[in-house]
Amino acid sequence: MSSKRRRVFFISDRTGLTAESLGNSLLTQFDGFDFLPMTFPFVNTDDKARSVVDYVNKSSEDGEGRPIIFSTTVTDSVRALLQQADALFMDLFDTFIPNIELELQADWAHAEGRRHGQGADGGKRYESRIDAMNFALEHDDGQSMRNIQRADVVLIAPSRCGKTPTCLYLALQHGIFAANYPLTDDDLDKLTLPAELKPLTKKIYGLTTNAQHLARIRNERRPGSKYASIQQVSYELRQASKLYERLRIPYTDSTSMSVEEIATLVMQDKGIRRHSF
Amino acid sequence: MSSKRRRVFFISDRTGLTAESLGNSLLTQFDGFDFLPMTFPFVNTDDKARSVVDYVNKSSEDGEGRPIIFSTTVTDSVRALLQQADALFMDLFDTFIPNIELELQADWAHAEGRRHGQGADGGKRYESRIDAMNFALEHDDGQSMRNIQRADVVLIAPSRCGKTPTCLYLALQHGIFAANYPLTDDDLDKLTLPAELKPLTKKIYGLTTNAQHLARIRNERRPGSKYASIQQVSYELRQASKLYERLRIPYTDSTSMSVEEIATLVMQDKGIRRHSF
Numbered sequence: 001m002s003s004k005r006r007r008v009f010f011i012s013d014r015t016g017l018t019a020e021s022l023g024n025s026l027l028t029q030f031d032g033f034d035f036l037p038m039t040f041p042f043v044n045t046d047d048k049a050r051s052v053v054d055y056v057n058k059s060s061e062d063g064e065g066r067p068i069i070f071s072t073t074v075t076d077s078v079r080a081l082l083q084q085a086d087a088l089f090m091d092l093f094d095t096f097i098p099n100i101e102l103e104l105q106a107d108w109a110h111a112e113g114r115r116h117g118q119g120a121d122g123g124k125r126y127e128s129r130i131d132a133m134n135f136a137l138e139h140d141d142g143q144s145m146r147n148i149q150r151a152d153v154v155l156i157a158p159s160r161c162g163k164t165p166t167c168l169y170l171a172l173q174h175g176i177f178a179a180n181y182p183l184t185d186d187d188l189d190k191l192t193l194p195a196e197l198k199p200l201t202k203k204i205y206g207l208t209t210n211a212q213h214l215a216r217i218r219n220e221r222r223p224g225s226k227y228a229s230i231q232q233v234s235y236e237l238r239q240a241s242k243l244y245e246r247l248r249i250p251y252t253d254s255t256s257m258s259v260e261e262i263a264t265l266v267m268q269d270k271g272i273r274r275h276s277f
Numbered sequence: 278m279s280s281k282r283r284r285v286f287f288i289s290d291r292t293g294l295t296a297e298s299l300g301n302s303l304l305t306q307f308d309g310f311d312f313l314p315m316t317f318p319f320v321n322t323d324d325k326a327r328s329v330v331d332y333v334n335k336s337s338e339d340g341e342g343r344p345i346i347f348s349t350t351v352t353d354s355v356r357a358l359l360q361q362a363d364a365l366f367m368d369l370f371d372t373f374i375p376n377i378e379l380e381l382q383a384d385w386a387h388a389e390g391r392r393h394g395q396g397a398d399g400g401k402r403y404e405s406r407i408d409a410m411n412f413a414l415e416h417d418d419g420q421s422m423r424n425i426q427r428a429d430v431v432l433i434a435p436s437r438c439g440k441t442p443t444c445l446y447l448a449l450q451h452g453i454f455a456a457n458y459p460l461t462d463d464d465l466d467k468l469t470l471p472a473e474l475k476p477l478t479k480k481i482y483g484l485t486t487n488a489q490h491l492a493r494i495r496n497e498r499r500p501g502s503k504y505a506s507i508q509q510v511s512y513e514l515r516q517a518s519k520l521y522e523r524l525r526i527p528y529t530d531s532t533s534m535s536v537e538e539i540a541t542l543v544m545q546d547k548g549i550r551r552h553s554f
Contacts, residue, residue: 006381015541017450021298025349026373029385039551041541068380072302088380096303096367103345103365104283108306126535133442140414165410168445172536173294258403259449264292264318274316 007059007067008037011052011082013044013074013112022092023070043073044112049081056085074110125175125275132171139179140164145196148179153270154200155180156193157207158236160217162254162262169259174267175275188239191246205266206244206251208237213255284336284344285314288329288359290321290351290389299369300347313341320350321389326358333362351387402452402552409448409455416456417441422473425456430547431477432457433470434484435513437494439531439539446536451544452552465516468523482543483521483528488514490532
């Protein structure tokens with residue numbers, strides 16, 4: 001039975017993030033459907049698997065078409081139980097592991113929670129990620145230039161172009177040390193950067209955005225202010241672009257980009273080796 | 278030819294995040310290999326695909342065994358080119374889309390960048406995520422109680438137990454409004470919480486950690502201080518657990534947990550509907 005509403009279950013013995021990433025990438029390719037997602041994390045025993053299967057089967061009685069399951073579970077018995085649900089069942093490990101085993105001439109470990117655990121290196125990589133986040137917080141919005149040379153990248157832009165979320169995302173997702181600096185009136189009038197940033201020119205990346213879009217965002221923060229006026233916003237964006245061109249700083253228009261996309265562009269442009277957590 | 282070192286390529290027409298998530302989940306299941314990962318984002322033309330294939334093929338001449346490719350590209354011609362690389366080629370769309378098409382009785386859209394775009398809802402969902410990040414920053418470390426009732430969850434713990442990274446992660450990854458409050462000496466001595474938090478008891482989640490671990494982390498920040506002493510740390514953790522028990526606040530030991538794992542536990546415990554970006 002086909003229906004335009006479909007329940008979607010992401011089932012995992014750990015966080016469920018990989019199942020969500022996989023499933024959402026696939027389902028966004030189908031237009032006109034109303035997918036109702038639900039995530040079951042930590043499904044790592046036969047008992048838990050049985051109660052999830054009960055839930056899925058009950059939900060499939062509500063006339064909304066057969067549910068879709070994206071699963072990442074390492075325990076064979078758990079997977080075998082989940083497979084019995086009245087649903088389209090897709091499992092990451094079942095699907096890809098046999099090819100990789102053949103390629104590597106090795107058996108897989110069936111080990112839980114390796115991807116987002118603190119890791120086999122005694123947590124060093126995990127700690128560097130937390131260090132990166134603390135660095136981003138300390139160097140947010142130009143509030144400190146201390147150890148700024150430690151930065152992998154410095155984002156500059158007028159206020160509210162997406163610097164802060166991008167820096168925090170670069171830190172948390174990729175373990176990258178990212179500082180950001182908001183261009184001041186003085187910088188924009190004179191088309192220069194503060195002395196502390198001069199030695200870092202190769203690490204700097206600029207953001208710009210659409211003037212109407214920026215005025216709207218600023219108006220939500222300070223309604224009716226000069227700061228949010230289209231005149232002020234247009235001036236800042238025009239001067240920012242001039243400054244980027246003058247100092248040969250690469251930049252992009254972030255208007256319709258997500259933090260993931262901005263972060264990816266910045267890492268690619270700066271040749272930064274990305275980690276994946 | 279089999280080798281213990283293997284190059285791994287994540288190739289995507291957009292950010293590459295799904296390919297990384299997929300590939301890393303699978304490869305962490307193989308012990309004793311030294312995987313050398315590299316991500317190629319924005320591979321969305323035949324020309325770019327050809328140059329990636331050249332790069333992959335050259336790298337496979339270095340005697341480290343056949344490379345492994347995880348790919349998520351929507352354009353058929355790009356995928357067909359990538360498939361010709363001298364590598365184990367695994368593509369997310371090739372693998373799963375036919376089953377989903379059959380299930381939904383619908384064709385897939387072949388549309389780029391849907392998962393991390395700003396979305397078909399005019400960016401509303403994306404904006405709520407940025408709002409969540411701003412909320413987390415404003416309500417980090419108890420610095421503001423303004424609009425605290427807007428929080429989906431309030432994390433409490435002694436200093437340096439993982440509150441801040443977890444809150445920022447909840448905001449950026451799941452669009453959840455998360456505040457955090459560091460337990461003060463006064464709270465810990467009296468086993469009470471500030472008046473502002475009382476109406477929010479159902480939203481509160483506590484963290485604790487191993488005393489040696491916490492003393493080490495605090496020593497990196499303030500070496501030799503009372504704040505970092507094992508006596509002080511042990512006292513705070515003991516009192517924090519007492520406070521959680523007394524006020525019936527659910528809590529977990531975050532010592533060996535990643536932010537993803539803590540965030541998943543908190544969402545599950547609080548019955549918070551998670552979004553996925």
